[in-house]
Amino acid sequence: xxxxKVVLGVSGGIAAYKACELLRRxxxxxxxxRVVPTASALHFVGAAxxxxxxxxxxxxxxxxxxxxxxxxxIGQHADLVVVxxxxxxxxxxxxxxxxxxxxxxxxxxxxxxxxxxxAMHTEMWEHPATQENVATLRRRGAVVIxxxxxxxxxxxxxxxxxxxxxxxxEVCRRVLARGVAEPDLKGRHVVVSxxxxxxxxxxxxxxxxxxxxxxxxxxxxxxxxRGARVTLIAANxxxxxxxxxxxxxxxxxxxxxxxxxxxxxxxxxxxxAAAVADFRPATYAAGKIKKKDDQEPEPIVLVxxxxxxxxxxxxxxRPGQVIVGxxxxxxxxxxxxxxxxxxxxxxxxVVNEVGExxxxxxxxxxxxxxGADGSETPVPHGPKEALAEIVWDxxxxxxx
Numbered sequence: 462x463x464x465x466k467v468v469l470g471v472s473g474g475i476a477a478y479k480a481c482e483l484l485r486r487x488x489x490x491x492x493x494x495r496v497v498p499t500a501s502a503l504h505f506v507g508a509a510x511x512x513x514x515x516x517x518x519x520x521x522x523x524x525x526x527x528x529x530x531x532x533x534x535i536g537q538h539a540d541l542v543v544v545x546x547x548x549x550x551x552x553x554x555x556x557x558x559x560x561x562x563x564x565x566x567x568x569x570x571x572x573x574x575x576x577x578x579x580a581m582h583t584e585m586w587e588h589p590a591t592q593e594n595v596a597t598l599r600r601r602g603a604v605v606i607x608x609x610x611x612x613x614x615x616x617x618x619x620x621x622x623x624x625x626x627x628x629x630x631e632v633c634r635r636v637l638a639r640g641v642a643e644p645d646l647k648g649r650h651v652v653v654s655x656x657x658x659x660x661x662x663x664x665x666x667x668x669x670x671x672x673x674x675x676x677x678x679x680x681x682x683x684x685x686x687r688g689a690r691v692t693l694i695a696a697n698x699x700x701x702x703x704x705x706x707x708x709x710x711x712x713x714x715x716x717x718x719x720x721x722x723x724x725x726x727x728x729x730x731x732x733x734a735a736a737v738a739d740f741r742p743a744t745y746a747a748g749k750i751k752k753k754d755d756q757e758p759e760p761i762v763l764v765x766x767x768x769x770x771x772x773x774x775x776x777x778x779r780p781g782q783v784i785v786g787x788x789x790x791x792x793x794x795x796x797x798x799x800x801x802x803x804x805x806x807x808x809x810x811v812v813n814e815v816g817e818x819x820x821x822x823x824x825x826x827x828x829x830x831x832g833a834d835g836s837e838t839p840v841p842h843g844p845k846e847a848l849a850e851i852v853w854d855x856x857x858x859x860x861x
Contacts, residue, residue, distance in 0.1 A: 464493040465637055468535060468571070470544035470564045471511070472551040473501025474623075475614050476580040480545050481506065482626035484514050487633070495535060497521070497564045499551065521563055535563070536570030541637050544568075546580035546623045547605075549591050555603075556594035574636045574644070575603045578629050578704065583619030602643045604688050606632055606705025628682075628704030635686035635846070644688025645857050651689045652728045653681045654721060654735035656696035658714045662761065663746035671815075672736035674698030676787075676826060676845045680732055681706045683849040692724045696735050714738050714766040721769055722778075730783040730856050733770050734811075741766050774806035783808050783859045785852060789815040795829060802831050809833070809855055811848070830855060 467487055471480045477498075487494045496511040500521045508519040536542065544551060544564070551564070555577070560566045568575065577598065585591060586608060595605050606629070611622040623629075636644075655677020659667040678700055681693040685705040693708045696717055702708045709724070711717045714737050725731050740763035750758070770786045777784070784807040790797045791814065798812030813828035827842040830852065838855060840848045 464491055465540045466538055467492045467494045467633070467637075468539045468542040468567055469494050469496045469515075470542060470547075470551070470567065471496060471498040471502040471506070472544060472546050472548040472564075473499050473504060474546045474548045474580050475505060476546040476623035477502050477505040479623055479626050481510065481514060483543075483545055483629055483633075484511070486626060486630040488515060490630075490634070493517075495539075497535065497567055499562055499564055533566070533570050536567040537572070539567075539571055539573050540640075541574050541576070541633060542567065542571045543576040543578065543629070543633050545576075545578035545626075545629055547577040548579075549581050549585045549588070549594075552577065552579060552591060552594045552598065552605075556597040574639075576629075576633060576636055577603060577605045578623060578632075579605065579608045579621075580623035581608070581621050582613055582617060583621045586621045599647055599688065602647055602688070604632065604636060604644055604647075604686065604705075606685055607690070607707055609702060609704070624704035625701060628701065631682055632686045632704050635683055639687070644686075646684055646853065647688035649689045649729040649860065650692070650727055651684050651856075652692045652694065652721065652724045652731045653677050653684065654694045654696070654717060654731075654733050654737075655681070656698040657736040658696045658717055658738045658766075659712055660714065660738050660741035660766070661745055662742050663748065663750050665749050668738060668740070668742065669697070670736045670738065674700055674735075675824065676848065677732075677734035678703055679845040679849040680734055680852060683846055683853055687853060692728070694720045694724065694735070696737075714741065714769070718767050718769045718772075721773065725773055725778045725782070728778065728782065729860055730785065731773055732785040732852065732856075733773075733807075734787050736787075736789065737769060738766055740764065768805075770807060771805045774808075781860070783856050785809040785811065785856065788812045791815060795831075798829070798831055802833065807833070808859055809852070811852060 494515045495517045511519040609622040609624045610620045656674035657670040657672030659669040661667045682703040684691045691706040693706045743762040743764045774784045786807040788798045802810040810831045826845045828840045830838040
């Protein structure tokens with residue numbers, strides 16, 4: 462079979478060196494990659510490096526190999542175009558249809574999915590011109606992933622850092638797997654919660670659960686690859702931030718509730734994949750609770766945590782908002798799931814069986830997605846991203 466053809470565009474920014482790692486991941490996973498740098502990108506990484514790593518010729522000019530009409534053919538034959546890093550200049554040219562080099566010509570002729578991974582200083586990213594250009598590209602169907610927050614050039618720190626190459630690769634892989642040029646979640650804002658809340662008992666102990674956050678992260682990555690603006694509210698996961706996702710870190714159920722309510726205010730869909738503690742200790746011990754000889758420990762009194770899923774399902778922040786919940790059950794899985802769906806009032810409920818060596822911490826999942834309309838969608842055992850795709854399929858149908 463022919464290898465999927467990927468065009469890797471590289472703009473002139475200091476993060477260009479990271480694109481070497483992205484190129485390696487693409488080639489080693491069986492993709493035929495043609496690197497198309499801008500002239501300024503070659504000041505950071507030379508043409509010989511790109512050619513050696515990709516096994517394909519490298520050029521910035523439309524005048525090279527004119528008989529092959531590269532300014533048209535490269536884009537026409539591509540299965541995916543990814544620009545990483547995408548500078549403010551490249552985003553502006555792409556948004557306005559300028560074509561003064563081989564990369565911008567390729568972007569105009571491509572009829573395949575296009576992914577931009579921006580990287581620039583915070584002030585440049587936040588400038589209204591850049592934001593309007595990003596909005597234009599997204600409206601046209603391009604996937605523009607959000608830059609990461611971290612160390613920038615020099616001593617500066619902020620939003621604008623190129624996401625890690627491994628995470629950009631995951632976005633590219635998901636976009637390629639879907640094989641459609643028009644992302645179905647473009648223009649949508651979705652909120653996903655992930656991980657497990659921890660309720661502190663004293664400075665060193667807490668009540669928690671086994672949730673790893675992997676399913677929530679798969680949902681966030683998949684939504685980003687389908688063109689959504691994604692807010693991920695992560696509770697105690699320890700996982701790397703997905704590319705193109707705004708990540709908010711929380712610890713307790715109360716903190717999670719505050720973050721969800723704020724983020725859901727303008728969200729089209731909210732997926733509550735986090736395992737939220739039902740109870741928390743009624744009191745918090747300021748010092749470590751000591752073990753006393755020949756004495757039984759004092760009972761721990763618990764109080765209820767807020768029911769976030771029921772709250773956002775009952776008081777929706779905007780008309781047409783789709784709410785998805787998760788139900789982890791150990792017995793009578795479907796019966797308990799149906800009761801929970803009716804009790805919570807959400808649109809969809811993902812029900813799965815959990816326990817020792819089941820679901821928690823695993824790379825796979827198996828579930829049934831119950832709908833408030835009476836529908837049942839079984840999801841066979843497989844990667845968590847497969848379940849994520851089905852969840853978003855069901856959400857997009859309800860979003861119209």
